[in-house]
Amino acid sequence: xxxxxxxxxxxxxxxxxxxxSAGRYADLFKLVLKRWDRSARILDWGCGNGHFSLFxxxxxxxxxxxxxxxxxxALEALGSxxxxxxxxxxxxxxxxxxxxxxxxxxxxxxxLEHVREFGGSEIASLTEIRRILKPGGIxxxxxxxxxxxxxxxxxxxxxxxxxxxxxxxxxxxxxxxxQAGFASVEARSYGFLPRWLxxxxxxxxxxxxxxxxxxxxxxxxxxxxxPWLCTNLLCLGARGGIAAxxxxxxxx
Numbered sequence: 001x002x003x004x005x006x007x008x009x010x011x012x013x014x015x016x017x018x019x020x021s022a023g024r025y026a027d028l029f030k031l032v033l034k035r036w037d038r039s040a041r042i043l044d045w046g047c048g049n050g051h052f053s054l055f056x057x058x059x060x061x062x063x064x065x066x067x068x069x070x071x072x073x074a075l076e077a078l079g080s081x082x083x084x085x086x087x088x089x090x091x092x093x094x095x096x097x098x099x100x101x102x103x104x105x106x107x108x109x110x111x112l113e114h115v116r117e118f119g120g121s122e123i124a125s126l127t128e129i130r131r132i133l134k135p136g137g138i139x140x141x142x143x144x145x146x147x148x149x150x151x152x153x154x155x156x157x158x159x160x161x162x163x164x165x166x167x168x169x170x171x172x173x174x175x176x177x178x179q180a181g182f183a184s185v186e187a188r189s190y191g192f193l194p195r196w197l198x199x200x201x202x203x204x205x206x207x208x209x210x211x212x213x214x215x216x217x218x219x220x221x222x223x224x225x226x227p228w229l230c231t232n233l234l235c236l237g238a239r240g241g242i243a244a245x246x247x248x249x250x251x252x
Contacts, residue, residue: 001051001058002207011074015051018206023216024195027234028109028142029055035138036061040104045096045129046111047085050074057082064103068093068118093120098132106133110143113166126180126237133239139182141235144168150229151194173235182237189230192222 002022005013016022036042038060044053050072053063063083065075071085086097093115106129115125129139145152147167155161168176170187177185193215205211223230 001054004054012049012072013051013054013074015049018203019209019212020201020206020215021195023212024191025052025055025109025142026216027190028052028107028140031140032056032105032107033059036105041102043098043103043106043132045106045108046114047072047075048110052107052109053083066096090118093118094124094128096128096132100131101134101137102132103137104134105138105140107140108142112141113145113164113168116166122176123179126176126182130181130237130239135240137239139235139237139239141173141233141237144173144233144235146189146228146230146233147172148228149231150192151231168233170233173233177235177237180237183240184238185235187233187235189227189233190223191219191231192226192229193219194231 001013001016002018005011005016014021015025032042032055040061041064042056042061043064043066044050044056045066047053047065047067050065051074053065054074056063057078062081063075063078065071065083065085066088067085068088068090070087071083075083075085088097089095108129112122112125115122126139133139145164145167147169149167152163152167155163170189173187174185
């Protein structure tokens with residue numbers, strides 16, 4: 001996928017700009033590949049530029065994609081056999097056009113913190129997601145901004161720097177999932193080191209395997225030492241029927 005973005009920069013897949021930027025999604029990719037086989041129905045809820053849907057297709061899944069906007073360029077050429085896209089109604093931003101129990105998993109990458117910007121609410125969105133999950137189905141929330149992130153706090157001191165208006169803690173996420181009716185919830189924080197800074201270093205360095213490996217190792221050590229200061233949260237909520245799987249990356 002890094003090579004795909006290199007050859008087609010118009011796709012805008014900055015998540016796959018180099019090894020250092022792509023590394024932030026490693027935990028999510030490992031989780032999906034370990035837990036679900038290729039027959040699983042997985043919904044990419046709020047697809048953004050399509051980077052997660054592209055991962056699904058590249059690894060043999062059919063991508064089911066939902067967004068309030070049109071399909072991004074990265075998905076337009078895939079065809080209905082590999083990617084099924086549905087657009088939501090901005091007048092009802094939390095409504096999902098799927099029957100009850102449609103999916104084995106719903107995956108959200110950096111979406112939950114934005115639902116209020118479109119007139120929705122986290123509880124309403126999570127309740128609707130729970131409805132379309134099969135019994136025992138799992139919702140995976142990835143890249144949810146951590147309220148106590150040191151990177152987020154620093155960005156608020158820099159004029160014009162992107163920051164998230166709504167942020168969460170593990171406790172507030174569990175409370176939202178409980179209110180939405182999920183049977184079990186697990187959450188952990190991850191990502192201590194800022195990826196955006198290192199991913200802007202020269203390409204030969206950002207794509208060097210040894211550099212990426214060393215950066216990941218340092219990040220893992222700092223995550224373990226200072227989990228409350230990490231940038232993001234990874235959350236799993238089970239609809240019922242089974243307990244949520246462990247999300248400790250060492251068990252992937």
